[in-house]
Amino acid sequence: MSALEHLPGIDNGLLRFLTCGSVDDGKSTLIGRLLFDSKTILADTLNAMEKTSAKRGMTAVDLSLLTDGLQAEREQGITIDVAYRYFSTGTRKYIIADAPGHEQYTRNMVTAASTANLAIILIDARKGMLNQTRRHSTIAHLLGIPHLLVAINKMDLVDYDQATFEHIKAEYTKFAHKIGLKDVRFIPLSALAGDMVVERGERMPWYEGPTLLQILEAAPAAHTERPESFRFPVQFVCRPQDSANPELHDYRGFMGRVESGEIAVGDAVTVLPSGLTSRVKAIEIGGQKIERAIHEQSVTLLLEDEIDTSRGDMIVKSAEAPEAVKQIDANVCWLSETPMSPARTYLVRHTSREVKAKIAKIDYRLDINTMEHEPVSTLAMNDIARLSLKLAQPIFADAYRSNRATGAFIVIDESTNNTVGAGMIV
Amino acid sequence: MTTLTQQTLTHLDWLEAEAIHIMREVAGQCSSPVLLFSGGKDSVCMLRIAEKAFRPGRFPFPLMHIDTGHNYPEVIAFRDKRAAELGERLIVRSLEDSMARGSIVLKHPLESRNKHQSVTLLEAIEEFGFDACIGGARRDEEKARAKERIMSFRDEFGQWDPKNQRPELWNLYNARSHKGENIRAFPISNWTELDVWQYIQREQLELPSIYFAHTRPVVRKGELLMPVTDLTPAKPGDTIEEVMVRFRTVGDVSCTAPVESDADTVDKILAETATTTITERGATRMDDQTSEASMEQRKKEGYF
Numbered sequence: 227m228s229a230l231e232h233l234p235g236i237d238n239g240l241l242r243f244l245t246c247g248s249v250d251d252g253k254s255t256l257i258g259r260l261l262f263d264s265k266t267i268l269a270d271t272l273n274a275m276e277k278t279s280a281k282r283g284m285t286a287v288d289l290s291l292l293t294d295g296l297q298a299e300r301e302q303g304i305t306i307d308v309a310y311r312y313f314s315t316g317t318r319k320y321i322i323a324d325a326p327g328h329e330q331y332t333r334n335m336v337t338a339a340s341t342a343n344l345a346i347i348l349i350d351a352r353k354g355m356l357n358q359t360r361r362h363s364t365i366a367h368l369l370g371i372p373h374l375l376v377a378i379n380k381m382d383l384v385d386y387d388q389a390t391f392e393h394i395k396a397e398y399t400k401f402a403h404k405i406g407l408k409d410v411r412f413i414p415l416s417a418l419a420g421d422m423v424v425e426r427g428e429r430m431p432w433y434e435g436p437t438l439l440q441i442l443e444a445a446p447a448a449h450t451e452r453p454e455s456f457r458f459p460v461q462f463v464c465r466p467q468d469s470a471n472p473e474l475h476d477y478r479g480f481m482g483r484v485e486s487g488e489i490a491v492g493d494a495v496t497v498l499p500s501g502l503t504s505r506v507k508a509i510e511i512g513g514q515k516i517e518r519a520i521h522e523q524s525v526t527l528l529l530e531d532e533i534d535t536s537r538g539d540m541i542v543k544s545a546e547a548p549e550a551v552k553q554i555d556a557n558v559c560w561l562s563e564t565p566m567s568p569a570r571t572y573l574v575r576h577t578s579r580e581v582k583a584k585i586a587k588i589d590y591r592l593d594i595n596t597m598e599h600e601p602v603s604t605l606a607m608n609d610i611a612r613l614s615l616k617l618a619q620p621i622f623a624d625a626y627r628s629n630r631a632t633g634a635f636i637v638i639d640e641s642t643n644n645t646v647g648a649g650m651i652v
Numbered sequence: 653m654t655t656l657t658q659q660t661l662t663h664l665d666w667l668e669a670e671a672i673h674i675m676r677e678v679a680g681q682c683s684s685p686v687l688l689f690s691g692g693k694d695s696v697c698m699l700r701i702a703e704k705a706f707r708p709g710r711f712p713f714p715l716m717h718i719d720t721g722h723n724y725p726e727v728i729a730f731r732d733k734r735a736a737e738l739g740e741r742l743i744v745r746s747l748e749d750s751m752a753r754g755s756i757v758l759k760h761p762l763e764s765r766n767k768h769q770s771v772t773l774l775e776a777i778e779e780f781g782f783d784a785c786i787g788g789a790r791r792d793e794e795k796a797r798a799k800e801r802i803m804s805f806r807d808e809f810g811q812w813d814p815k816n817q818r819p820e821l822w823n824l825y826n827a828r829s830h831k832g833e834n835i836r837a838f839p840i841s842n843w844t845e846l847d848v849w850q851y852i853q854r855e856q857l858e859l860p861s862i863y864f865a866h867t868r869p870v871v872r873k874g875e876l877l878m879p880v881t882d883l884t885p886a887k888p889g890d891t892i893e894e895v896m897v898r899f900r901t902v903g904d905v906s907c908t909a910p911v912e913s914d915a916d917t918v919d920k921i922l923a924e925t926a927t928t929t930i931t932e933r934g935a936t937r938m939d940d941q942t943s944e945a946s947m948e949q950r951k952k953e954g955y956f
Contacts, residue, residue: 237662307814309798310791312844319663321842333819340821447660461676466709474708481705483673483823488659512704520659524672524705537680561819575824578680634822643805643828645818 238318239447244338244371245324246362247348252379256348256417257311257324260439263424264313308338318443332594332608333561335362336648339369340634344445346375346438351384351414354394357595360401364594367407368557368610368650370630373445374402374410377438382416386429405597413438448521449630455546456487456495457624457632459577460539464526479510479526480535485577485631487543489527490518494544497533498622503544504531538579540622548632550620553586555652557626558613560605562639562646568604572646574617576635582618583637589613605647612652626650664851671698671839672705673823674802675786678837679705679712681827682784685837689715689742691723691731692902694788694840696857697848699738701839713786714741718772720765721748722883722905730860745776762883764907774810777834784827784835792844802841808832845900846925853918865898865916876909 247253311322323338325331339345345366349359366374376398384390391414402410413422414433421427424439436444464479489495493506508528509516519525527541535541542548560566566585574583589612590599605611626633637647661669678685687702689695702711715735719728735742747765750756750772758768777785791798801817803825818826827835840848852859869880871890877897880886883905897910898921915921 237664239660240663240666307799307817310842311798312792312842314663314844314846319844319847337819337821341823461673461680462706462712464706464709471708477708479709481676483669513707520661522661522666522669524669524676575826577824578677630822634824636821636824636826638826638828643826643830645820645826648819648821 238443240319240321241344241442241445241447242321242323242342243344243346243442243445244335244342244366245322245346245348246335246366247346247358247379251348251350252417253324253348256346256377256379256415256423257322259417259420259423260320260322261311261313263420263439264315308334315439315443318447320442332361332365332610333559333648335365336369336559336561336610339366339371340648342369342371343447343449344373344375344442345371346377349376349378349394349398351378351380351390351394355397355401359398361594363401363407364405364597365610367405370626370650372409372449374407375438375441376410376412377415378412379415379417381414381421381430382419386414386416386421388414388430388432391433411435411441413441454486454521454629455548455624456489456493456543457485457548457577457629458482458489458527458541459485459579459632460535460537460541461578463536477528478532478535479528480541481524481526482541482578483524484519484521486521486629487546488518488520489543495527495529495541496544496547497529497535498540498542498547499550499620500533500535500539502531502533504529504533506530540577540579542622548622548624551623552617552620554615554617554621554623554649555589556613556615556635556649557592557652558605558611558637558647558649560607560609560611560647562644563607564639564646565607566605566647571640573638573640574615574621574635574649575638576621576623577632579619579621580638581621583615586614586616613649615649623651625652664847664854667840667843667847668701668704668851670823670842671701674825674837674839675702675705677825678784678786678803678827678835681825682829682835684780684782685713685784685786686716686743686780686782687711687713687786688717688788689731689735690717690902691727691734691860692788693848693852693859693863694790696734696859697840697843697851697855698786698788699734700851700855700857703738711738711740714743716743716745716776716785718769718776719744719746720769720904721746722765724860724862724902724905726862727860727902730858734858743776743780745772745779747772750775762906764904766904766907770810777810782834783829784837786837786839788840789838790843790845790848791841800838800841802838803827804836804838805829806834806836808834810834812836846922849918849922849925853922860902862899862902862910863921865896865914865920867894868897868910869893870895870897870910877912878909879905881905 245253309324313320323342325335325338347362378391378394395412414430415422417423421429422437426437460480460482462481464481466474466477491506491509495506496503506527507530509519510526568585572583574581588602591602591609591611624632633651635649636645639646717731747756747768756768756771801820805818806812829835869892870877871880871886871892880892886892895912896914898913899910915924
């Protein structure tokens with residue numbers, strides 16, 4: 227499993243996943259186990275952890291010390307922010323977003339979930355499904371994480387009992403059906419003893435599925451397997467007119483990242499908002515030409531025709547242009563300690579575009595434990611609500627369900643420049 | 653889960669694409685950014701990413717080095733050569749100028765200058781009116797960095813307040829700041845030391861010679877090897893040994909130790925990196941070992 231054995235063989239891409247649960251569910255132990263078994267925790271880090279654990283009077287190494295990074299957190303003994311951890315199996319690189327589990331940290335889980343393609347939902351086998359499980363699953367669903375892995379942990383504390391596992395699985399399946407979750411898998415684990423994390427162990431012969439790591443290794447790295455429309459928000463325009471090279475005098479490169487779909491030289495494109503059309507003359511990375519660019523690649527596009535284009539515009543394939551909208555309905559998670567003031571004007575950043583926005587209507591607040599809708603007149607931190615927003619200029623949007631990149635936006639408070647909300651277009 | 657049908661990027665291509673995207677966001681959102689370039693391996697990767705992001709145009713920012721005056725001469729020579737090859741503007745601001753102005757006062761002449769870099773950096777930010785500094789810090793380096801944002805907000809004193817950072821969702825970065833405030837942008841946040849070396853190998857990037865195994869006089873201090881230099885002479889009673897070493901990080905001479913190694917090529921370094929048992933900073937940085945939270949403390953004071 228060490229990186230070296232596989233070094234030349236890397237590469238099965240990169241998978242970003244999220245772990246949801248509290249320290250009580252063994253989340254830190256699970257992360258520690260993955261890092262340890264993939265040899266990511268190195269000797270000096272372990273030494274430091276041993277010293278700190280001993281200083282606090284603990285007998286075993288406290289693996290949560292790995293994830294509780296900040297002094298403030300250590301003083302309070304809690305995790306207050308999303309931490310990012312890395313490991314590699316030699317064939318695949320992983321980024322773990324580790325979000326704290328408590329209810330008041332909904333915003334942190336939303337943040338961590340926004341970039342994840344898989345979520346591990348931890349359940350303590352002794353406790354079964356809790357409100358917290360439902361909350362985490364709902365957020366994962368709302369944020370459109372395509373793959374869910376329910377890890378029923380602490381099997382060592384229930385004698386590796388299959389009936390306990392099956393019971394929780396049945397209960398969760400019923401719940402998943404109710405909220406519309408599709409790709410859900412189940413695995414029995416003992417993060418502490420290591421069973422079914424990297425090694426199978428010998429105590430659960432009744433479980434015939436893959437280990438946790440095998441599931442991670444086989445999970446699709448792409449956010450979706452559906453073909454998506456080509457979306458290319460322009461970040462920056464390159465016009466090297468001052469160059470000594472006369473060939474570059476007319477060079478006009480539109481720089482951005484392929485947020486979805488793909489593009490090839492010769493494709494017919496439309497530039498929004500102007501609606502003018504052209505064809506792709508060249509695709510470049512750092513001045514080197516390539517024939518086509520795929521999802522998540524950062525490239526420079528050159529067009530056949532001279533079209534006035536700037537940051538905030540979007541290049542799309544002519545046959546699949548998104549809608550230009552000035553009013554949007556969205557699920558918004560409020561992130562700021564300062565409640566929303568519905569009378570104010572906020573900024574909405576959508577792709578590379580920034581527009582002023584007003585709250586037209588708050589439809590309801592979603593109780594993420596019960597899924598009930600409640601009428602509210604404002605939003606406080608951690609609230610998730612359905613809103614209508616009126617925009618000063620149009621944005622080129624898709625529904626979040628069909629396109630994560632062009633369906634997402636953040637809300638910015640112009641007076642502080644803080645990011646105060648996260649929105650998903652319905 | 654269904655099998656993979658959509659084509660995806662390799663992990664290095666993905667990391668590179670993300671870093672290019674972040675650099676372009678800084679260029680698009682900020683009016684006066686600067687890229688910090690020390691000549692170290694992470695900043696060498698940053699320059700290649702900037703080339704991929706902005707060529708055939710010029711970089712939409714100058715390069716800047718905060719020089720402690722205690723750097724290895726090979727690194728300084730490399731820094732100047734690389735900037736000249738790229739044809740980009742290099743600004744150097746020196747701790748010694750801050751000391752002459754009286755804004756840096758050392759406790760004693762041989763005190764590590766590393767933590768004092770913050771002062772000179774903040775002075776340079778004010779002098780040039782930079783609203784964003786692009787740096788090569790990585791989240792895997794140290795645990796105070798694991799929770800660092802890609803766009804990290806600093807107030808007008810350059811201070812990092814870990815409890816007052818902007819949530820960062822999807823790839824929608826918020827680099828807005830008011831006058832006098834500052835954004836630190838970290839395009840290679842998600843890279844590990846192994847990723848950096850793999851990128852150096854793939855892109856065939858040139859590095860200062862001290863990254864590769866060479867013979868150097870050192871004194872053993874516990875588990876660390878202290879290089880014997882004009883700035884860090886051996887003390888009476890020290891045993892000087894000639895040891896084959898390389899540097900895993902290059903920083904201030906007085907606080908950066910080499911590791912014992914005979915890896916004299918990128919391939920050999922990669923093999924060592926994949927099997928090492930000590931973290932990069934743990935092996936080499938004396939400044940991080942003074943207290944469990946010393947990086948966090950330095951960051952609060954305006955450090956990277």
